[in-house]
Amino acid sequence: MAYVAAIAAVAGAAVAAYGAVRQGESAKEAARYNANIAELDAAAAKKKAAYDAETSSLQFKELMGKQKALYAKAGVDISSGSPLLTMSFQAEQAEKDKQAILYQGKTAEQSALTRASLFRNTGDDAATAGYISGGSTFLSGLSNAYSSTSARTGTTNNYYNTKTS
Numbered sequence: 717m718a719y720v721a722a723i724a725a726v727a728g729a730a731v732a733a734y735g736a737v738r739q740g741e742s743a744k745e746a747a748r749y750n751a752n753i754a755e756l757d758a759a760a761a762k763k764k765a766a767y768d769a770e771t772s773s774l775q776f777k778e779l780m781g782k783q784k785a786l787y788a789k790a791g792v793d794i795s796s797g798s799p800l801l802t803m804s805f806q807a808e809q810a811e812k813d814k815q816a817i818l819y820q821g822k823t824a825e826q827s828a829l830t831r832a833s834l835f836r837n838t839g840d841d842a843a844t845a846g847y848i849s850g851g852s853t854f855l856s857g858l859s860n861a862y863s864s865t866s867a868r869t870g871t872t873n874n875y876y877n878t879k880t881s
Contacts (some may be wrong), residue, residue, distance in 0.1 A: 729857015740846015747839025758828035765821015
């Protein structure tokens with residue numbers, strides 16, 4: 717009867733160990749999924765920044781075209797003086813805006829890639845913890861089963877006092 721209990725204890729330990737390992741693997745799979753989503757976010761941020769920067773440039777070119785047309789209609793020479801300085805300043809501001817848009821996109825991309833890396837590391841750690849927990853659970857179960865069987869049969873494993881009933 718003691719052996720049946722020991723076998724049941726070992727089986728229970730094996731099931732508990734499997735559960736711990738599987739839980740770690742599930743956490744790793746979830747983290748990998750989240751990492752993939754974060755990488756998609758990074759790519760989207762990069763594309764959006766490029767699109768927004770291009771849109772900003774096109775809007776500036778449209779504004780410059782209208783401004784040149786109005787200057788020409790008014791008979792103003794745009795090759796020197798205040799009109800040239802104004803358009804030059806506006807071109808600098810438009811370029812700064814474009815660079816700020818691209819920088820924001822790069823920052824968002826890097827943030828998403830950092831999140832992806834963190835998710836992957838967290839998943840790997842969860843899987844490792846699952847294996848360690850599973851191994852520990854199984855070994856504890858074996859130890860308990862052995863102790864339970866030894867106590868019931870009157871067997872002790874002591875180097876100096878070996879007794880079998």
